[in-house]
Amino acid sequence: MNMTPSSSSLPAVADSSVAPPALSDEPIDMVGLLSLAHHPGAGAVVLFSGEVRDSNRGQAVAFLEYEAHTAMAASMIAEILATARERWSLHTAIAQHRVGRVDTGDTAVVVITASAHRSEAYAANKYIIDRIKHEAPIWKCEHYADGTKEWGNNCNCHTVTGDIHKHIYE
Amino acid sequence: MKIHVYAALKDYFQPEFEVRGELVRNTDELKTLLLTLNDKAAEILSACRFAVEEGFIDNAFKLNEYDTVVIIPPSSGG
Numbered sequence: 001m002n003m004t005p006s007s008s009s010l011p012a013v014a015d016s017s018v019a020p021p022a023l024s025d026e027p028i029d030m031v032g033l034l035s036l037a038h039h040p041g042a043g044a045v046v047l048f049s050g051e052v053r054d055s056n057r058g059q060a061v062a063f064l065e066y067e068a069h070t071a072m073a074a075s076m077i078a079e080i081l082a083t084a085r086e087r088w089s090l091h092t093a094i095a096q097h098r099v100g101r102v103d104t105g106d107t108a109v110v111v112i113t114a115s116a117h118r119s120e121a122y123a124a125n126k127y128i129i130d131r132i133k134h135e136a137p138i139w140k141c142e143h144y145a146d147g148t149k150e151w152g153n154n155c156n157c158h159t160v161t162g163d164i165h166k167h168i169y170e
Numbered sequence: 171m172k173i174h175v176y177a178a179l180k181d182y183f184q185p186e187f188e189v190r191g192e193l194v195r196n197t198d199e200l201k202t203l204l205l206t207l208n209d210k211a212a213e214i215l216s217a218c219r220f221a222v223e224e225g226f227i228d229n230a231f232k233l234n235e236y237d238t239v240v241i242i243p244p245s246s247g248g
Contacts, residue, residue: 050248066247067177069240072224073247097247109248129248138247139177151178154244156217164219164244165226 022077023068023138025100028107037112039091044118046125050109052102056152060145063103069137073097080131088124090115095128097138108140127169134167172238173204179218179243182211191235198229200239217244 020033030049037045052064081093092114102108111128115121132138134155143149157167171191175183183204194200197220205212220227221240233239 068247069176069221069242072221072240072242075224133248134245136245136247137176137242138245139243140246140248141177151181151243152246154178154217154246156244158217158244164217 019078019081020094020096022074022095023070023097023099025098028096028098028110030107030110033094033096033110033112037092037094037114039114041116042091042114042121043116044121045092045112045114046118046121048109048111048125048129049107050129051107052104054104056142056144059142061104062143062145063101064108065101065141065143065149066097066099066108067139067141068097068099070099073136073138076136077132080128080135084113084124084128087127088113088115088120090120090124093124093128095132097132097136099138130169131167134169171200171233171235173200173241174238175241175243177243177246178214179211179241182208182214191233191237194233194235196229196231196233197227197239200233214243215241218242 020036034047054061077095081095084090085093090113092112094112097109111125113121113125134157139151141149142152155167158164160168171189171194173189174186189203194203201215204215219242221242222237
């Protein structure tokens, strides 16, 4: 079993011949990832960037620290992307999530989808980020400006569905 | 049996530790054993997923004493 913790060295961007890594411990190269998304059959490219807010529930946030089960998260994100590609006939589906420290204003996760028309690219993009947030074994720890910290904003769908494997997507 | 925990579970347990695997045949029994180590973890353990060899398991999965069990708190990525 690969129990590699989030401290492993993970490249931010791969070349265009291979899928970009799903996890990166370096700042996400959003422009580089976007450059991989263009496709002659795609009339629409949608990019979602999840960024670190400077406050959470009224408290000033200094930075976030993301942890992941690297192997399982990468495998799950690959499955999510493959499902989206199939369901919406996407030309491109890319997702990359940060691990390690991410400062306020920086990018924590990027999802890029490209399809013939915009409705599919939007729908697929939302599907991908929703599933990553609810299902992938990635966790954020909020480090507040006052020096306290808190593992937070966990998926709590199980309190409604009664099943830790069943989620409610917005 | 080796146990690996992540994120908020590290507030209750060491990141990696071992339990007597012969006492644990499934995830319910593992949860019971873990609560003897720290009963304050009851709420979060009830929301956790369990995995062996990078695949999620449920209570029907028969654990053996040489397994490494990963305990996965609710996700909070994004």
